[in-house]
Amino acid sequence: MEKVTQSTERENNYRYNVVRNKKLTYLKRKNMLLAAELMRYTHSVQLDAHTLSLADGLMKSLRSCGGSTLYSYDGSKIELVSFLGCGHRLCNICNWDRQKKIRRKYLKWFDANPCLYILADEEGRGEKAVTASQRMKWLNKGWQELGEVRYNIMHLMLSVPHTVNGWRGRRFYFREITKQFNFMRKKKDWLYWVYGGQFGLETTKNANGYHIHIHALLFVRNAKQNRNQLHRVVLYWWNHLTVDEANERGNFSPEEVAAIRKGNCTLSDEFVATLDPRGATIIHLQNIFVCKATEDGTVYKHHIDVDDWKTEDFIGAVLETISYLFKPKVFAVTDNMFDCEAIIDILPQVYNNRSLYSKFGCLLGERTLNVHDNTLLEDLAEAADLKGEGDEYGGKEFFITNPSNTYSTDSMIRLKKRNTGTVTVPASCTSEAVRMLYESNYQKPTL
Ligand SMILES: [Zn+2]
Structure with missing residues (x-):
């Protein structure tokens, strides 16, 4: 019985591996297409030297990314093991890879963290919520443990009031919007609700230009009406923090008041009167729901609760929120058409703003959730999941090739050119082969 389960699991893993290779091949082609379009575009417009060098760097990254991809062959099937990414923010392959890795990291993380720990400092002046991995550090510093708490997960989306000149006279405002979000996270009532x-x-x-939004995954205090209570706090502060003096909106019209109140049934006209018409007035804060069906088959939205924890629905909903952080959708007009003007516009901004995603509060110090952490180990973990009989008996061969040298038939990965398109990696097991891929800077095979 156990053997049957094991072999089904292996089959499923292999099917997943073939899908993964198809995706990599598809994105590699997309990267090449984008590089070619960018090349045409940069020749057709006047760009300053700095932007041009950034554009050259991007094209180089797009062309090289994934070019060295490690595969294994166990005598019957080829498996994708790992690849060398370029790490560029605007690379299709690397964004997909980041998204995939961070999802896997969160999956593991939720598994290990069903609750947080509330600690108070010696004099009882402050309280904080920490994760299991941070708990001992603070206890050793003399903090006292008050108990464990469960938390709710919410998705917050914030934008700023936009005029024809952008926001506060800037077309791009990555740094400014982040600064205001950082200010808000210091407010006492925010800290009460958000761990x-x-x-x-x-x-x-x-048509109005570029819009920059904040998407956040929040760990929120578990309490009745917590969504509406937090919504009110965020609306109040975000409104005041995002006031644009150049915004000419005067008093709220009755329709605007109604639109603001629609977002939260606990808001009164008196509360709306405390808001500034020149600041943001609509914020999106959602509880993460799962869809459930009643006995007669009616599907309804259901709040996440303890029973849903770790269910497929829950994980899907959370991971979808996390994916927002890694979707640079502005650049794609259609699947194979790109907005080169937008890419070139945004390139210097991305270059100047290293931190387009960050953790805060109880997630600070959670190294296992860092986007760039343990790339090699993560790959090894994945390779270990895929470890078949070949690995146990040391019978696998390893080679590097460009994914465009592969194709898929009958749910198998196959090679176009075996002799000229591949470079053999003399490793005895998967982990050694991955290490060699990363360490020895293999020359890319010529195709
Ligand atoms: Zn890349």
Whole structure:
């Protein structure tokens, strides 16, 4: 019985591996297409030397990314093991890879962290929520433990009031919007409700120009009406923190008041009167729901509760929120058409703003959730998941090739050119092969 389960698991893993290779091949092609379009675009416009060098760097990254991809062959099937990414923020392969890795990290993390610990400092002046991995550090510093708490997960989306000149006279305002978000997170009532989380910046473009939004995954105090209570706190502070003097909106019209109140049934007209018409007035804060069905098959939205923890629905909903942080959708007009003007516009901004996603509060110091942490180990973990009989008996061969040298038939990965398109890696097991891929800077095979 156990053997049957093991072999089904292996089959599923292999199917997943073939899908992963298809995706990598597809994104590699997309990267090449984008590089070619960028090349045409940069030749058709006047760019300053700095932007041009950034554009050259991006094209180089797009072309090289994934070019060295490690595969294994166990005598019957080829498996994708790992690849060398370029690490560029605007790379299709690397964004997909980041998204995938961070999802896997969160999956593991939620598994290990069903609750947080509330600690108080010696004099009882302050309290903080910490994770299991941070708990001992603070106890050793003399903090006292008050108990464990469960938390709710919410998705917050914040934008700023936009005029024809952008916000506060700037077309791009990555740094400014982050600064205001940092201010808000210091407010007492925010700290009461939010234990911590992770956020990212998303850029969209319309006729009015570029819009930069904050997407955040929040770990929120578990209490009745917590969504509405937190919504009120965020609306109040975000409104005041985002006031743009150049915004000419005067008093709220009755429709605007109604629109603001629609977002939260506990808001009164008196509360709305405390808001500044020149600041943001609509914020999106959602509880993460799961869909459930009643006995007669009616599907309804259901709040996440303890029973849903770790269910597929829960994980799907949380991971979708996290994915927002890694979707640079502004650049794609369609699947194979790109907005080169937007890419070139945004390139110096991305270059100047290293931190487009950050953790805060209880997630600070959670190294296992760092986007760039343990790339090699993560890959090894994945390779270990895929470890088949070949590994146990040391019978696998390893080679490096460009994923575009592969294709898939009958749910198998196959090679186009075996002799000229591949470089053999003389490793005896998967982990050694991955290490060699990363360490020895293999020359890319010529295709
Ligand atoms: Zn890349």
